[in-house]
């Protein structure tokens with residue numbers, strides 16, 4: 001099996017593919033509003049701390065598991081230890097459930113992109129009007145469903161083309177475009193009148209807004225943003241070659257992911273400050289606040305199209321990675337052809353995401369523990385499955401996996417040096433499990449801060 005398995009081209013491909021998974025709506029949509037709610041610059045510092053203490057070690061652990069086994073996420077954990085194979089199942093199930101709502105939000109980005117191209121975005125003149133337009137769009141029984149379905153099919157096309165021709169090629173094309181677009185937008189936003197005020201907010205830490213909850217928010221965001229605990233990084237690393245440096249790849253992915261989040265905040269805060277809106281307006285920042293800013297700008301529809309194109313690309317590289325987790329699982333564990341596996345995943349995620357989309361409107365009365373389908377998918381994955389997966393991965397790799405195996409993977413069998421290997425083991429054994437247990441218990445409401 002090891003011999004016939006496809007591998008990614010070179011170093012750059014490994015970085016771009018993994019960064020493609022990490023960079024997504026989490027960076028551009030979620031990071032700015034969470035930072036806005038938690039004191040801007042102060043949050044950024046805490047976030048970077050979480051990335052280093054929690055994100056980087058678990059990312060390396062997942063890379064080591066994936067590359068060593070050369071298997072999909074379920075097969076990888078199963079082949080290392082039957083008793084811990086539940087980590088793989090948890091990750092595959094979580095990937096499926098996340099796709100359920102991620103496809104819906106991705107569909108919205110596509111709708112806004114098309115609206116910008118057609119010039120319809122000009123109707124979005126004020127927050128009040130935009131709120132109403134956004135509400136009526138998400139409540140509409142078919143439009144968001146159609147866009148969600150288109151997004152699922154776009155993802156399917158890339159997956160169906162295969163690991164090299166689909167995933168690798170599309171990441172090599174989409175990631176550079178994404179960076180260029182982001183930099184152009186950041187320059188545009190900073191040079192708006194009052195834009196520098198936004199930068200000051202982002203880079204001047206205001207510790208008065210920091211609470212214990214800020215740390216938990218930062219940890220959760222670091223986790224989601226790096227795509228860890230969902231099998232994506234295990235699956236992608238299973239396509240790395242024996243020569244790929246896991247350390248360099250992980251550092252690059254973490255660096256690029258954080259850079260994109262900071263750049264996205266450098267687009268959004270200056271824009272928001274230039275029109276005097278509070279940066280704390282929550283999840284609606286991107287779909288409600290920003291369109292009203294675009295509508296006041298010269299060539300607003302064009303800027304809006306560029307911005308939503310950025311979101312579409314970011315979302316697509318992430319949905320591809322989540323789809324691949326499931327496709328690789330069905331292909332390798334259920335011995336189905338890759339084509340059939342991809343279609344099964346597409347059909348199942350299509351059903352789930354259409355249900356999640358409808359649950360915001362027509363099916364809103366259907367509730368699971370008081371939440372509609374969309375919110376319950378978000379809740380159970382972000383609050384339960386992600387921290388639990390991370391906790392078990394760090395315990396497994398820190399305590400159960402042979403230390404020599406981890407060392408061999410991290411150093412490419414002694415070819416590379418890893419001065420901080422001892423620190424990595426301490427982080428995986430003690431620091432990550434304790435922090436993740438705290439997040440998990442807090443999210444379940446078992447203690448309050």
Ligand code: PFF
Pocket residue numbers: 021022023024025026027095098224225226227228230231232318319321322
């Ligand atoms: N990391 C992606 C983002 O920041 O939007 C989301 C994501 C993709 C999470 C893949 C988890 C995952 F496995």
